[in-house]
Amino acid sequence: MNKTKNLIFESAIKIFSESGYRGATMDDIAANAGLVKGTLYYHFKSKEEIFNFIVEEGLQILQDQVAKVQVMNVGPVEKLISICRIQLTFLYGYTSFFKVVMSQLWGTEDRQNQLRSKIKKYIDEIEVNIKSAMEIGVVKKGDTELLAFQFFGSLCSSAIYESIHNEKIDLETIIDCTIKFTLNGLGVSV
Template structure:
């Protein structure tokens, strides 16, 4: 009789595969990474790997979804009773999310954005995830507008898109040599200016 496979075991294997994929994508890039590489790093057979994920794109999609969950969790913890609280929390967000979003993950996304220019299927996945990310931030901004922190005519979708682009741009700049401290300062100054402008 085959041993029973528990849900906990399946979850553990899935997480191991995801982490192995991140490490492989970071080291080789999405295009050059093979499913064999991921299976080997995860210490699993290729057959087991395919039971959980059918392709590298499937893995990348799950990585994106996990990052969205982290983003939602971070935003749900940002409470504000005053406008200054809101500004302070927003300024701190970059540093907090930066700590959670491992360097490997950030490197993977920078490389995959570049590769998406040559891969229409990957481009569609990235576009869909970008829209989801913007919507998560927009929902947070909408709640703050309802709380009276922003003007009622604020275009929260445009502001959310700007915040997401700012974050991604600063992360990319760090890989080009810009210091983390400089990125944090740029985030704080820009966020404060934006919130002041729509308040």
């Protein structure tokens, strides 16, 4: 990503996080990035295009890390533990991005449908490992898609916990507790 697009990326996340999608304006995004509005329009035709860009770029950061886990020569439970650690570290490192994503998950507009589709693609990566763990008898038989969504949701809940507790939290403690809780829910002792 070039320097200007990175400025727009960071600025848009901040503005969407603070003002919501409806309250955010191209003027606000440009001003926060220290750019003239024309530069913004040179790169993006609309606020929705910027929104889709930040979602695509932000989720790609997460998916790139998970792709590395998927090719590791370890078992499915170890992969789930790594995914848990990656997702929580990502959510805590990109809190404003997480707020933007969560605020737009519901609704019927095209950007919301696209967002859900991208989240589903990520959750599919979790499901692959749950299926593998079931096949080797480490995880109890069940609806793998539902379990993958629950796995994802429990990790997101930890990030919500942080947003409510403004004091400094110990990320490693949160990660360890969440890994134990989530894997215990799948029937895996850790």
